[in-house]
């Protein structure tokens with residue numbers, strides 16, 4: 596092939612501030628990253644509880660490598676299942692107080708496998724407009740009718756429930772804690788509507804698993820609606836500090852997914868050593884009350900500090916969107932943070948809707964009070980009062 600098919604498309608992305616690159620850091624410890632010899636404070640990781648560097652988990656992975664080797668050598672239903680996979684599924688189910696759980700290689704593959712398995716021809720999916728891309732893709736892969744309601748708008752959801760009354764099964768599909776906005780699905784109201792209209796509930800709790808709720812079981816625990824959620828998906832790549840994901844629910848639902856979710860059936864199983872590391876992570880999460888309390892108190896303090904500095908956003912959680920608006924301007928603002936020694940990323944379409952590009956700031960247990968003071972000072976500089984008026988609080992409080 597002599598003509599260049601891709602360069603014009605890449606040039607167009609660059610022109611619109613939408614070109615992406617994967618930054619390869621020289622090192623990192625969960626709190627900082629090093630790039631070209633310069634150390635940055637890390638403020639965009641999903642490793643909320645810093646379990647990625649927990650020595651107990653690292654040891655479990657090493658033991659797993661010695662015992663089982665590197666790869667699983669096959670898909671779960673052929674030859675890839677080892678003891679740690681089964682133990683991990685049992686531990687996740689116990690932690691969540693669910694009947695059963697099924698592992699996937701990632702949250703992306705969980706959603707793109709589970710949703711098309713659960714909802715097919717004659718069914719309807721009702722999904723929040725700001726759901727994560729993996730949920731959207733799962734819905735698009737499904738043969739069910741796909742409807743989207745405005746973000747967290749329960750009146751609009753009820754209208755859709757009335758409109759789709761003729762569908763065989765209705766699935767309400769939502770993030771628990773929204774990945775790019777840091778706000779929560781109103782699960783109490785949502786589950787109430789599901790009950791009233793005989794719909795099923797699918798919650799992707801990727802960002803809340805291990806953190807929110809009295810025992811870290813996630814948003815369903817936070818809202819006290821565990822019994823009303825049919826399928827909970829979570830990833831092990833965020834607060835659990837590793838990689839992989841699960842779907843949990845009634846045993847019959849999990850057995851059904853094992854037989855029907857194509858991303859489970861037709862994909863190599865997670866390496867057994869990773870399963871052993873994830874198992875240790877879930878055991879740690881089940882007993883992480885003190886750390887979780889410390890983390891959540893730190894978040895509350897940080898939001899108070901943001902308010903005092905007139906930098907408040909709509910978020911009350913550890914995911915804090917600083918909405919700038921235009922993609923190019925967001926990239927330029929990210930660079931100001933880097934200059935100040937703080938690493939975070941510009942999040943642009945298609946990860947977020949057009950015109951709402953943002954810096955996605957995350958808090959983690961790795962950060963010290965001092966780190967967060969440094970961040971606040973950089974925010975003050977990089978988001979000057981003028982820019983705030985033009986692009987700031989009103990948009991940030993979207």
Ligand SMILES: Cc1ncc(COP(=O)(O)O)c(C=O)c1O
Nearest residue numbers: 701702703727729774801830832
């Ligand atoms: C809500 C949500 N679901 C699923 C995923 C994908 O999970 P994973 O990174 O394990 O593929 C993400 C990742 O950012 C997410 O935010």
